[in-house]
Amino acid sequence: MKSREQEYKEIFIAEALEYFDALNRHISDLEKRPQDDQLLAEIFRLLHNLKANAKAIGYLRISDVSHKLETAFSLIRNRELQFSDEVVTVLFEGVDLLGELIHNIDNENYGEPDPVLLRNLDIIVDNLSDSTIELAKVRRYNTSKNLSLSELVYIQIKKLDHLLNLVGELVIDRDRIVSISRELENDELKVVSSHLNRITEDLQYSIMDARLVSIGSLFNKFPRIVRDIATAEKKEVDLTLAGHDIQIDRNILQIITDSLLHLVRNAITHGIEKPEQRIKKGKPATGKLSLVARNDRENVQIQLTDDGRGIDLSQVRKAIVDRNLLSNAAVEHLPDTEALSYLFEPGFSLAKEVTEFSGRGVGLDVVKNAVDSIGGRIRVDSKKGVGTTFTLQLPTSIAVKGALLFEVDEIFYAIPLIHTEQVVAMEVSELHEVGGVLVADVLGETITVVYLHELLNVKEQEINFGDKTKLKGLVQNIIIVSYNNRKLGLIVDKLYRQQDIVVKPLNKPLDTIDLYGGVTLLGSGSVCLVLDVPAITRYFISKRQTIAAE
């Protein structure tokens, strides 16, 4: 495995060579059409980018030469320097020098660039159109240099999507072949299938790796955005970023871009106070906003923290009651984390109630939906007067997910591990019927438990969540899932193993069924339904409310 640094370097070189090729092309064109402003602008842009990239990665010579050339071209653009024969020669030589420097990045024996050429560049830059100064003759660079093609190819994300789908199918067939070969007991087949197994895995991870981008590509857009919003809001905000190098699937990053922007905007407009208010509260005038990415097991965690006014929990509780989501009594005993989770409820946009005081809740359900759609999780923590933190837990890759396989009523199901908290086995006697549902004490926490068969298969009018007699057997396997800070125990008939699965999205017309996040094919070839935990939780809550209303 190459180090990230090595990879960055290779990307830089490949890009730089591309710039170099483009520069050569444009500058030759420019020689024929010196008045073409568009060409000039393009050359200018290329040099500018090259300079910035080289500087960022620490190749100062390249950035230095680019800078000189850039200056020269800006003079030409401003008509302060004639694109005359002499100048052209020097510029061509300058571009050649750039190419040479790029080619020799790794060559330790490469000495200093030709000082005469550098001086010539300085002369045309410094002396403007003063042509009296003699440009020294430079030894021509060897023009018969090897032609080389770029090390980098651009590829449409669509093509990578397609590759990923194909490899997903391959993995499924691979599993199938591996399980068949195990049954057949044929040594030759076993050898082939184990080799196939390895290669497929390699292929899968290579394709996943090809789709990864660093989070920095998104984070780097925020300093400017934060500055603009803060200026418009007349606030002082200091943004810290960390974890640029964390890698994540490009499509996942794309999907959460808007959400992150939304949260950042919220944090500045509603979270962070105006300087005078902050000083009154004894806080520094400049608000702190931090956006941090880190790897968390197989996932990527993005945390957005502000030190603003925080969320007023009593206002949230009041809003929950006002909106008839819970009764007064229930709200009082609601743990803080659960109360906060109501902020993500659709329509809980509290614009009137909460926004004036703590300013959250606007469109948070949209953010949540985006995170849900890629199988991620979002959590909010807040302390009034101290600040708010949003934590997004995102899968690194769309395609492969760790999942728990189980069976209910002879149908195979899977639940992505990102939504599972723990698995417990409990005797029926440990389950208690309370208020029409079953509850269980799991490590000191009272958790609502539901028999999945009851939730999924019993006629909707006949559902009875509290009926223990329907449970088969003495010991029940319960998968505790968590969604929006609320835990729910799902009783399953048979619990199988933990496995990496490739989720295939459902095709039309089934794609609108939100109970299922997709399907996966098991090694046996049978179809396994992937349950969508957010949708299952919502379905349970709505059914429970319907029953309670009757």
Added chain:
Amino acid sequence: MPTKKDKGQATPALPADELTPATTNGKEEADKGKVNEPLLHLIVFKLGAEYYGIKIEQVKEVTVTPAITRMPRTPDFVKGVANIRGDIIAIMDLEERFRIRPEPAESENGVTYTLVIEAKEYSIGVVVREVPQSLNLTVSKLDKTPSFLQDIAVQENYIEGIAKVDNRLIIVLDMYKILSGDEIRQLSS
């Protein structure tokens, strides 16, 4: 996408002259038509007691029904999903969909067949009890506007016409309209 036809399981069960097994390439069959009038090539199957037809262009494949995984909490006409050559396809029960009373007689040995249909926006599988047949008929034999159809609201009109072949009545379905917008919405609720 090439039209795949599952050979070997289509033995003519209908005693009609123009019925041929649903295995051969539809275009060639159509070209061999004896009249110059354009031909309509249908795949014919039985729902309830009646014969129904779908234009061959809309049928991607005919296969023995694979194992179907039931999908709880979907409308009754969705039998579930099946893995057909790596594609996960929704399997529909059109008898349920059209509220057709099923024939009491089950197919022998319990084998059913699935027509994989490619409509504009979706692929679905349709389960039928008997081996589907292939049928050529001239376009003029299709009555596109039987009077009874004119009473039905347009969005309900999944019937494209009625064809009469050898005293047999075949209801030609417009597969693009089989799932109405309403039903697709019903799926998501």
